[in-house]
Amino acid sequence: MTATSAAPAPTAPARPDAPARLDAASGFSARDGLAYGLLGLPLAFVALPLYIILPNHYAREFGVPLATLGAILLGARLFDALIDPLLGRLADRLFARSAQAVLRLGAWAAAALAAGFALLFFPPERVRHAPLALGVWAGAMLMLTYAAYSALSVSHQSWGARLGGDEAQRARIVAWREGLGLVGVILASITPVALGLPATTAIFFIALLGGWLAWRRAPRPVAWPDAAATSSVGALWQPLQSRGFRRLLAVFMLNGIASAVPATLVLFFIQDRLQAPARLEPLFLGSYFLAAALSIPLWLALVRRFGLARSWLVGMVLAVAVFAWAWQLGAGQWAAFAVVCALSGVALGADLALPGALLAGLIQASGQSGQREGAYFGWWNFAGKLNLALAAGLALPLLGVFGYAPGSRDAGALDALGVAYCVLPCLLKLLAAAGAWWFLVRPVEGVLP
Numbered sequence: 001m002t003a004t005s006a007a008p009a010p011t012a013p014a015r016p017d018a019p020a021r022l023d024a025a026s027g028f029s030a031r032d033g034l035a036y037g038l039l040g041l042p043l044a045f046v047a048l049p050l051y052i053i054l055p056n057h058y059a060r061e062f063g064v065p066l067a068t069l070g071a072i073l074l075g076a077r078l079f080d081a082l083i084d085p086l087l088g089r090l091a092d093r094l095f096a097r098s099a100q101a102v103l104r105l106g107a108w109a110a111a112a113l114a115a116g117f118a119l120l121f122f123p124p125e126r127v128r129h130a131p132l133a134l135g136v137w138a139g140a141m142l143m144l145t146y147a148a149y150s151a152l153s154v155s156h157q158s159w160g161a162r163l164g165g166d167e168a169q170r171a172r173i174v175a176w177r178e179g180l181g182l183v184g185v186i187l188a189s190i191t192p193v194a195l196g197l198p199a200t201t202a203i204f205f206i207a208l209l210g211g212w213l214a215w216r217r218a219p220r221p222v223a224w225p226d227a228a229a230t231s232s233v234g235a236l237w238q239p240l241q242s243r244g245f246r247r248l249l250a251v252f253m254l255n256g257i258a259s260a261v262p263a264t265l266v267l268f269f270i271q272d273r274l275q276a277p278a279r280l281e282p283l284f285l286g287s288y289f290l291a292a293a294l295s296i297p298l299w300l301a302l303v304r305r306f307g308l309a310r311s312w313l314v315g316m317v318l319a320v321a322v323f324a325w326a327w328q329l330g331a332g333q334w335a336a337f338a339v340v341c342a343l344s345g346v347a348l349g350a351d352l353a354l355p356g357a358l359l360a361g362l363i364q365a366s367g368q369s370g371q372r373e374g375a376y377f378g379w380w381n382f383a384g385k386l387n388l389a390l391a392a393g394l395a396l397p398l399l400g401v402f403g404y405a406p407g408s409r410d411a412g413a414l415d416a417l418g419v420a421y422c423v424l425p426c427l428l429k430l431l432a433a434a435g436a437w438w439f440l441v442r443p444v445e446g447v448l449p
Contacts, residue, residue, distance in 0.1 A: 036163075036218035037176030039106075039156050039211035044181030045204055046117055046149065048188040048285075050142075051260075051388060055396065056267040057121070059406050062134060066405065070396035072139050077389030080146035081382045084154060087147075088378020091155045095162065095374065099220040102155050103212075109151040110212050114205050116145030121197055146385075154381055158373040161360040162221030171303050171357040175296050178352040182293035189285030193278065239376045244362050247439035251432055252355050253383045255316060258428035259351060260391035262323070262421050265399075268406060269421045273414050275331040284341045291345030292352065299350050308358050309440035315350025316433040320426050322347065327422035356380075358440070395420050 055073065058064045064072075094101040120141040127133045160173045184207065191200040239245050262269075270276050270284055302311040322343045329337055363376055402416035 032219050033172065033176035034180075035214050036160060036173070037178075037180040038214040039152075040177040040179075040181035041184035041187075042204060042207035042211045043149070043153055043156070043184070044178075045184035045188045045207055046113065048185050049117075049121070049192065049200070050145065050149075052263055052266060052285075053192060054120070055264060056406075058138065062128060064131070064134070064138075066396045066400045068131075068135060070394075070400075072135055072142070073396075074389050074394075076139055076142035076146060077385055079143050080150060081385035081389060083147060084150050084382040084385060085375070085378040087151050087154045088158070088374040088376070088381075090151075091158050091374030091378070092372055093374075094155075095158065095221065099159075102159065103216055106152055106155055106212055106215065109148045109155075110208050112148035113145060113152060114208055116141050116148055117204065118201055120145055121201065150381060150385070154374060154377050156215070157356065157377045157381075159215075159218070159221060161356075161363060161373040161377065163219060168300070168304055170360045171300055171308065171353060174356040174360070175300055175353045178356075179293055179296050182289050182296075182349075182352070185289040186286055186293065189289055190282045193282045238372060239379050242362070244365075245359075245376065245379075247435075248355075248358060248362060249379065249383055251435040251439060252380070253387060254428055254435060255351065255355075255432035256384055256387035257390060258319070258425040258432060259348070260387045261395050261425050261428070264388075264391045264395055265417065265421045268399075268404075269417060270337070272404075272406065272408055273331070273417050273421070274329065274334060274337055276334050276337075280334055284338060287338055288341040288345040288348070291342040292348040295346040295349035296353050298346075299353050303354065303357075308354050308361070309436060312350050312354040312358070313433055313436045313441060315347045315354070316429050316436060318350075319344060319347035320429045320433070323422045323426050323429070327418055327426075395424075 055069055058069055059066060091102065091105070094105055120138065123134060123137050123141075127137045156177070160177055161170075163173055187203065187207075188200070191203055195203075266285075267281065270281055271278075276284070299311055299315070302314065306314075322340055326337070326340045326344075329340070359376060359380060360373075363373055399413075399416060399420055402413065403410060404413040404416050408414065408417075
């Protein structure tokens with residue numbers, strides 16, 4: 001069996017509230033993809049302000065020191081990461097009842113996400129001018145927002161994995177979710193600068209409501225009769241007992257940290273290393289995410305020819321080459337950085353569309369399809385959030401130690417920023433690529449347990 005192949009999932013009896021499980025014959029239509037994937041747009045829309053704009057916003061608008069900001073983000077993101085496996089277990093128990101129970105959880109999570117986002121970016125006036133109160137407020141609102149975001153995203157990802165299908169179809173399901181997510185990211189990269197944060201928040205609210213309503217009309221996964229076994233405490237830890245999952249998770253984490261570091265630092269790099277005007281920030285971010293969205297059909301074509309694991313490895317190598325070039329750039333080289341953004345966006349397309357499909361295939365091959373997707377995606381999101389926590393909690397304070405502060409023009413400080421933004425991600429990507437080759441491509445067993 002090849003590195004990316006998977007045994008077909010056994011057939012489950014249908015429920016009155018759930019259509020039959022998708023397979024290669026039934027297909028996954030564009031209408032199905034839009035209904036399921038549209039929620040990915042607001043989830044990705046909100047992710048960019050939370051993970052990229054927020055650190056810069058609090059540092060520049062409210063004067064929060066980088067070390068303090070790094071500690072707040074680290075604490076909130078660690079909390080977020082730790083609750084993901086528990087949310088995954090909750091999602092499995094709800095799936096065992098019905099898809100409607102999952103949708104009810106999604107409704108509550110969406111309402112909490114909207115409230116937390118607004119309160120995070122628009123703290124009360126009396127809080128803004130009290131550093132301690134602002135820090136406590138930011139930490140509390142981050143935890144609320146992250147928890148709601150995680151509950152919604154884990155449920156949505158598990159739903160897609162439970163739809164099943166062959167390797168190419170699993171990639172299409174993930175591609176619809178992540179492709180529409182990239183549309184959301186492109187909008188989020190433009191609207192804060194073009195329209196301001198209040199309008200951005202209103203657009204997010206509308207998109208979130210539309211995404212949840214569309215999700216209600218998506219193909220519904222089958223609840224398996226033995227899925228009640230997921231209520232046991234041992235089900236929470238069962239994914240980590242799979243050698244294949246541990247290997248895939250290790251590669252995913254290394255690759256994720258390599259991507260999270262520049263995502264945290266990109267606005268600092270644009271504003272201080274490149275010394276680009278604010279009007280160009282939407283161009284850089286927009287070209288990055290637009291290239292990622294446009295590249296997804298390319299990655300799906302590569303998957304059909306070379307398989308998921310090899311295609312993902314190609315994306316990692318491309319990212320290393322692009323960030324090595326970015327290390328050479330300095331003040332005023334804005335056109336070259338736009339090309340860097342576009343090429344690294346192509347590499348991002350692989351990171352978005354392929355790892356989740358690999359995980360869905362691993363679950364199918366393990367014989368746990370339709371039973372423990374929530375547990376697997378809970379740990380999967382735990383790893384992704386841990387990456388972001390480490391990136392913010394380590395990169396920002398270390399930059400402060402080496403003399404960098406927002407607005408700095410000192411050559412040594414800008415060199416430190418360049419090393420953190422370009423060189424460190426290259427080293428981490430190379431380690432991830434080595435792991436992908438060793439664990440996912442080279443062995444005959446591939447990612448199977």
